[in-house]
Amino acid sequence: MMIDAEQLRRISVKVSSETAGLLRDLACSEDLGRVVSGETTVADKRAEDYILDLLRRELGQVQVISEEAGGAASKTSDAPIALVDPLDGSTNYLSCITWCSVSVAFADPRSGEILAGSVAPVYAGMPVSFARGKGCYHGGLKVEDPRIRGSIISVYVDEPGAIESVAGAIGRLKGVRRDFKVRSLGSAALELAYTAIGYIAVFADLRARLRNIDVAAAVGAVRECGGVVTDADGKPLRIGVWRVERVGSVVASLDEALARIAVGGGSG
Structure with missing residues (x-):
């Protein structure tokens, strides 16, 4: 049975936020920019491994789609699909520029519908998350009046x-x-x-x-x-x-x- 969207949102917030914390602790270390395969750096790999461990602890069965793990999800499985970007803005991160993020989204493997997700800033700021049909959130607060505030x-x-x-x-x-x-x-x-x-x-x-x-x-x-x-x-x-x-x-x-x-x- 699929987990409901709100629970998946909460898991996505926890996983993305904790991984952002890991990356924050590791920031500006000399070895993080070393390429381990393709375009994947040590920082990418450390963050992705951390996410995979958290997802398995939270969900047990999960189908992970990510740059390093790759993968192909089954449409007949009951396990949710997790679409993972362990470090978006890696050039910034490896240059010690504080604008980068961690993204985790969950989808229904049968319908392909994206059910929930979170984008967590590595440095300042709160995660932005959503659950399909249940609203979007900034940190722990539901966004009650979404409207353009910036220019x-x-x-x-x-x-x-x-x-x-x-x-x-x-x-x-x-x-x-x-x-x-x-x-x-x-x-x-x-x-x-x-x-x-x-x-x-x-x-x-x-x-x-x-x-x-x-x-x-x-x-x-x-x-x-x-x-x-x-x-x-x-x-x-x-x-x-x-x-x-x-x-x-x-x-x-x-x-x-x-x-x-x-x-x-x-x-x-």
């Missing part, structure tokens, strides 16, 4: 072609609000999570390189808080959960009109 447009442009696409989005959005400020901070999951609670007005990553494990928890939070998440064509973003896969470009906002304008589907 930041979060963008990512470090791929060929992305600069032109993002420049168009910024121009259209500034046509709506001249006070919008553009930032690219280095942890897409954390910026998406802050979009869910309105600290960031619009998130736009048009590099087409984000993966399901990077954004599953944060995308779930944006949607549960009443926001929209689309691809570069303005279509609802689809996230597969049974293996690691790219989801492509991501645009998100609590304001559907701003998201449409960002992708060129609305008037500025």
Whole structure:
């Protein structure tokens, strides 16, 4: 029998927060940037191993999808799927820059529905979490009135072609609000999570390189808080959960009109 979404949310908060604490304790150690395989560093591996141990202690049976463990989940299993990004913003982390996060999301293996998740900042701040149909949370408090409070447009442009696409989005959005400020901070999951609670007005990553494990928890939070998440064509973003896969470009906002304008589907 599947565990209910609220219990999974609580587990995701515990796992992501405790792993963030581990990474905080290890921060700026010399060996953490050493590559152990592919693009996986010692920091990634230490955090992922810690998460896997916590998940097994909390749940017993769990199907883990992550960069290092890889894996392919079964649609016939009763064990929930955990989509794990043990360290988002690893370049920041390894440079001793305090903007990075840990993401854990849970999905139903039969339907593929993302049920709960948490994005925990490694340094300052409280986790942003959600349970499907039960609301979104900032720390231990339910977000009762999700609305845009900030004026930041979060963008990512470090791929060929992305600069032109993002420049168009910024121009259209500034046509709506001249006070919008553009930032690219280095942890897409954390910026998406802050979009869910309105600290960031619009998130736009048009590099087409984000993966399901990077954004599953944060995308779930944006949607549960009443926001929209689309691809570069303005279509609802689809996230597969049974293996690691790219989801492509991501645009998100609590304001559907701003998201449409960002992708060129609305008037500025």
